[in-house]
Amino acid sequence: MSAAGGGPVAVIGLGSMGGGMAHALVAAGFPVVVSNRTMAKAEPLGRAGAVVATSARAAVTGARVVLLSLADEDAVTDVLFGELSGALVPGTTVVDTTTVSPGFAREAADKLAADGVRRVEACVVGNPQMAAAGRVRVFAAGAVPDVDRVRDVLDAIGQEVRHLGDTGAASVLKLAFNLLLGVQTVALAEAVSFVEAAGLGRELLLTAIENSGWSSPVLGFRSKFMRERDYRDAGFRAVLMHKDLALARAEALEHGVEMPLLRQAVDDYDLVLRAGRGDDDAAVVVEVRPTPADRR
Template identity: 45%
Template sequence: MAHKIAFIGLGAMGGGMASRLLASGAAVTVYNRTRSRGEALAEEGAVLADTPAEAANGADVVFLSLATSEVVEALLFGPDGVVGGLPQGAIVADMSTVAPDFATSLQARLAETGHRGVDACVLGNAQHAKDGELRFMIGGTADDVTALEPVLEPLAKEIVHLGAGGMGATAKLALNLLMGVQMQALAEAIVFGERAGLDRGVLIKLIAAGGYSSPMMKFKAGAMARRAFEKADFRLKLMRKDLGLVLAECQRLGVPMPTTATSYDWLTAATNAGLGEHDVAALLAFMETVSGLEHYPRPGEAAA
């Protein structure tokens, strides 16, 4: 039986996933607070809803791809929220990066309203979403994950059920932690090498080709080389938010996180310097400023 899907949140990742689902033949209704983001999907065959409740009306599965837990809360339970239109027994799959205890409390609240919930966190970028090459890390009951798998198949390269609710969110934070500290280390390596007399372009090529580099570091090294900061694949302020969630969870667990804490501080400083809406690769621009490399344009200056 074909599933009716609602997709809430049409940023780079959400929009890519919704487009992929449409291409697979699924019936998809979409909602975004900035309505214009759904217009291209409407041209692909999506129904463009005016409220989350309208999008969820009659849906078997609702996907959420949102920036913060506060937005998730508002669009699920607020006025004209998802639960107001969602049929009993339907699944809410939250792909947003949130705290594990928020994920578990969300699923408990959904159970009280007669719905099912999982934290279905993803690894990948916007292109992976469009190509159906995402990796899913899911927390929830085995029955709910099994019911969700056929809907995820057009999107997924891999689906891993990690256990109870909150485990998907925990895994996502652990992996985003690695991204955050790598971005800081990459920016520092480039600035150090250039200040010591190395050619930046040559150094970046050495980093990208070297055994020390991860696929993510190679990808972001290219973005730094092109100074591709304005079109954010992963906004700097959201990277800061995610490391803040890690530190809060580790404080609860009594786990020291010295490297993560330092990366969070630099992300905070870069956000306060006005770079929060830029890609996390803009950490390089912030490091240039504090390191005395003043001949590079600040993000936005070249375009201006």
């Protein structure tokens, strides 16, 4: 199988989600070329059948679809408008799964369009295991013909693909999802801290939650890290949680909406980063609790 327009699919960024999506594409029969700054992350994909490129620029040679899964807006700027400047031929479609602000998404689409390159916003919801199985949920935005052109790629990585409308719409929805995730994770951490301060163990609480109406796949995933007190390998790094919550808060303020719970979650994850725990899973917030002074 090949992507719409022929040629391989280039996947740039092989973190937990990007690597998983690349595996799903290989399993679906696509010719896949991968690139990552840390080459060791590309080795499992090479064994699975992907071609491992020596650079992002080499990876996109001959590709008509380029899937990005990067950490943040700075990384997208460095790769898309730095390393790949002039390397994407007109007619190429960039499927960007990076979580960015709606404004950045629109700016990136406009810059690429000036060079004849299309951008499909493809925000994904799920965890690394779902990504590797091709079972994430994909919320796409951009021109309908552009989304249709890469529908086979989106179907290979997602159990559900939904087109939301113009560029920026998918970023808004993804930030809303991560807002809920961040606030719920902080709330779970507070519940754990509360019962431990009262003399009960976290195991008792987390087990009780799992067997109650408060259970959910999202909280269950974070509970596993909290129960084991082992926050590597991270499903969703705390530094990325902080980034997404800060993006959501900035977007809300731009629209005149104040969100006190979101503000507090941003502050809590700021403490996590200052404690040097940014590469741990976001559940590590339970180990870095604010003091009363931090709440002032």
